[in-house]
Structure formats: structure tokens, C-alpha cells
Amino acid sequence: MDQGPFSLSPQVKRLWPIIHLGWLLIIAGSAWINHYYSQQEMEKTALAEAKAIYQRDTAFRAWVAGYGGIYAPVNEQTPPNPYLANRPDRDQSKRDGTPLTLVNPAYMVRLVNDFQGKPVTHLTSLKPLRPENRPDAWEKTALERLEQDNLPEVFEFTTRNNEPYLLYLHATRVESGCLRCHASQGYQLGDIRGGMAIALPLGEILALHENTLSTMLSLHLLIYLIGAALLIWGQRLLGRRVRERDLVLAALEESEANFRTVADFAYAWEYWLGPDGEMKYVSPSVKELTGYGAERFMTDRDFLKTIVAEDDREILHHHIEIEKHLASCAVDFRIRTAAGEIRWLHHICRSVYDRHGLFLGRRASNYDITEEKVVKHNNDELIGQLREALDKVKTLRGFIPICASCKKIRDDRGYWNQVEAYISKHSEAVFSHGICPDCAHRLYPEYYPLPKNGEEQSGVRTAAVGDQALPSTEPPEPPEPQD
Numbered sequence: 001m002d003q004g005p006f007s008l009s010p011q012v013k014r015l016w017p018i019i020h021l022g023w024l025l026i027i028a029g030s031a032w033i034n035h036y037y038s039q040q041e042m043e044k045t046a047l048a049e050a051k052a053i054y055q056r057d058t059a060f061r062a063w064v065a066g067y068g069g070i071y072a073p074v075n076e077q078t079p080p081n082p083y084l085a086n087r088p089d090r091d092q093s094k095r096d097g098t099p100l101t102l103v104n105p106a107y108m109v110r111l112v113n114d115f116q117g118k119p120v121t122h123l124t125s126l127k128p129l130r131p132e133n134r135p136d137a138w139e140k141t142a143l144e145r146l147e148q149d150n151l152p153e154v155f156e157f158t159t160r161n162n163e164p165y166l167l168y169l170h171a172t173r174v175e176s177g178c179l180r181c182h183a184s185q186g187y188q189l190g191d192i193r194g195g196m197a198i199a200l201p202l203g204e205i206l207a208l209h210e211n212t213l214s215t216m217l218s219l220h221l222l223i224y225l226i227g228a229a230l231l232i233w234g235q236r237l238l239g240r241r242v243r244e245r246d247l248v249l250a251a252l253e254e255s256e257a258n259f260r261t262v263a264d265f266a267y268a269w270e271y272w273l274g275p276d277g278e279m280k281y282v283s284p285s286v287k288e289l290t291g292y293g294a295e296r297f298m299t300d301r302d303f304l305k306t307i308v309a310e311d312d313r314e315i316l317h318h319h320i321e322i323e324k325h326l327a328s329c330a331v332d333f334r335i336r337t338a339a340g341e342i343r344w345l346h347h348i349c350r351s352v353y354d355r356h357g358l359f360l361g362r363r364a365s366n367y368d369i370t371e372e373k374v375v376k377h378n379n380d381e382l383i384g385q386l387r388e389a390l391d392k393v394k395t396l397r398g399f400i401p402i403c404a405s406c407k408k409i410r411d412d413r414g415y416w417n418q419v420e421a422y423i424s425k426h427s428e429a430v431f432s433h434g435i436c437p438d439c440a441h442r443l444y445p446e447y448y449p450l451p452k453n454g455e456e457q458s459g460v461r462t463a464a465v466g467d468q469a470l471p472s473t474e475p476p477e478p479p480e481p482q483d
Helices: 010-066 105-116 137-149 176-185 203-264 286-290 294-299 303-307 310-321 370-392 419-426 437-443
Strands: 070-073 091-093 099-103 121-124 153-160 163-173 192-201 269-273 279-282 328-336 342-353 359-368 462-465 468-471
Touching (some): 010 105, 010 121, 010 163, 099 105, 137 192, 269 342
Antiparallel strands (some): 070 099, 328 342, 342 359, 462 468
16 A cells, blocks of 8 residues: 555554653653642641741730730720739729729730631640630540650641641640749649640642642643654654665665675685675685685684695785775785685786775675686697797798709809709708609610500609608519510
């Protein structure tokens, strides 16, 4: 099926859910961490507010206690404190007769809480003077922990009437100003006589926290959506890049396969020598040529030198060391195969570079020319023999001046020579003398009469001289007398 430019490879498709899940986990983890720290900050804020209330009331109490209490006009909001009835200075009056009542630190805190309309502090003790100061269940447990573990404070986040609260209790220790009212209870300086309990409603703080949390979650959702969109875009882009890479790799593999087919099945022994002198590639045909496998040459950089015939090692050394800087060069040398045979190689190599001009080494081809060398040697020997034979052969050419009468031949210097002398001088012919029938009759008529009509000449014998039949010089036997 034809795939578009944004089609995803199977690898990317399998990877996409993992990437998406990873991005979702990152966003979820970030949201959880932000929620956790936001919750921690909310609790810290609430606790800080509770401590601020405690420190405010403590400061009021300390200020009032420092003056031994303060006097306030008696009215409905500030009636005389019945728990200070044993104090002779509880009730006073101004010069105009306006009645005044003593307000001790604890009474002042109650008056301030009533004035605010939402009492959040509560002075409590396990041995209270005022019944309203009795601790509730949580305050009692907290007071016991304060005394048992000698803690400065105890707090807890809980709910009351389905409303979130921070319950805070800070220990109150006996000071010198406290003994005026509480010495009768047996307290001494430094004793924990109770604590200030604060029940802080968390509605407003939680509302602010929830608004912050909602904004944070919305921001995380937006970041997730942007990231998911970028992931989809990146996925498609990556898919296209992967497909392009796969096409390039496929083309590269096909190119390498073609190269391997050409190189591995080459008749000649091909190799690639790197710039460092190490063999980068050796074709399998080296096995047929040398009897040694390609791995032998790959693992031993100097193995080629060891199989070169001793008389030709200098030739190969000169070629490798001196002619290596040439673009291409060729040389013939002999090697000894694994079977001990001597073979002639025609070696031709050239420098190779990458597309940036970086030197990659030299590519070499080695051809077995043993038969050619043997044929050439035999031809050279045959040609030498022919030349030697031709040097011994003398031929007569051109016009030869010969006397029409005596048949002498004139040489280049103008001298007239006998025919046999001239021919012997200008050729390899060897003469042997005999006598023809006519001359035999002319010189020895009594022995060589002329033949009659219809009879063949007889009495002339020939003798073999070398490979030629020459006339014999021996005179024939005289004929027998006739009756």
C-alpha cells in the first residue's frame, strides 16, 4: 500500500503509546507534586495563622499581666469577674463614682474574642478555675501529651460539623504574674498549667487553596495538550525521517549487496588497504589465487610480504613505500602459494578518497598472469632461437652478373669468381664435385659413349652427400666385351 509523506513506520507506531504514556505520567506527576506542595503550603499558612493568633493573645496577656491587670468600666460586656472575688482590689471606682472592675489576662482574652464575634481561642486546663475552661476531648488529649512529652505545642487538621479546622494547642507555663491567681492551685514557676487552644476554621484558606489548585491543574492540562500536539507533530516528522532513513538504509544495503556481489565474486583478488596499513577488505577469490583465506590477510597486515618471492620483495617494497603517493600504478611480482607453487601476479592499485577528499587508502586488484608469463617466456626463447638461426642463414637476392661463356660470377668488387666459390661465400651451401653425362662422354668417350636413340644414359652413378644426391666422381666400370 502506498504510504504518504506522514505515514509512520511500524517502529514509531509501537513507540508512540509509550511516549504518550510517558508524557501523561510526567504531567500527572508534576500535578501531584504541585498539589502535594500546595497542600503543605496551605497547612503551613494555617499553622502560621494559628501561631500568629497565639502570639497576639500572648502579647495581650503579657502586657496585662505586666501591669497586674487593667480596670474597665462595669457594664453588660464587662461585668465583674466572679473568679477574682478573692482579690480585694477587684472592684474600684473613679472619682466621679463610675464603678471599675479588674480585668486579668484571661478575662481580657475572653472579652476580645467576644468582641470579635467568633471566638477561636480557648484557655483550658486540666485544673481550671472557671468551668468554661474545661477541655474538650481533643484538648484533654493534647494537654496530656504536652505534660507527658513536655511538648511546646500540639496541632491537628480535622473536621468539625463537616467543616475543616486546624486545632492548635500551645502550652501555657506559670509565670510570676500568674501566681497571684493560681498559686492556690499548687502551681510553681515554669509548670504547665494549661494551654491556649485555637480552633481555626479553614474554609477561607481552603477556598484560596482550591482556587490555586484549579489554576494549577488547568495550567497542567494546557501544558499536556500542547505537549501532546507537539508529540503528534514530532511523531509524524519522526515517522517521515525514519522512513527516509529506512529508504537510505535499504539503498545502502542494496548498494553494499551489489558491491559484495561484484567484489566477492570477482575473478581477480581485490583488496582495500587502509591509511594505517590495515586491510579493510579482502575478496574471497584470494583463496583460489594464493591458497590462503581472506581472514589471514585481514588479521596479519604483513602477511602479503611474507608470500612474495624473495627476489621480488624489493620490487613490492618499492611499490608500497615509494609509489604509494601516486594516483595509480602497477607492478608484476611472484608469490609462493600455500601449496608451494610460484605464481605471477599483475598488481594494479590506486588511491581512494571519500566525497570530502579524505584519503581512505588504496584499492588494489591482483591478476594471475602465470600462464601469460610462461607463454611469453616460451615465445621469447623461440624468438631467440629463430633469431639465432636467422643469423646463420645467408640468402642470395637481386641480379647476379654471370659470364655467358665460362659462367663465372662477378662480385661487388668487380672480381670474377667461380660459381661454386661465389655461392659458397654468399650462402650456407656446400659443394661436392661430380661429372655430368655430357662431360663424362666428352672427357671419357671410350667409357661413356653417346646413347642410341631410345636408350637411356647409363654408367653415371650418384653418391649421397648430406641430404642431396650428387654425381659420383668415380669413373664407371668399362663395359664387358661383346661376342
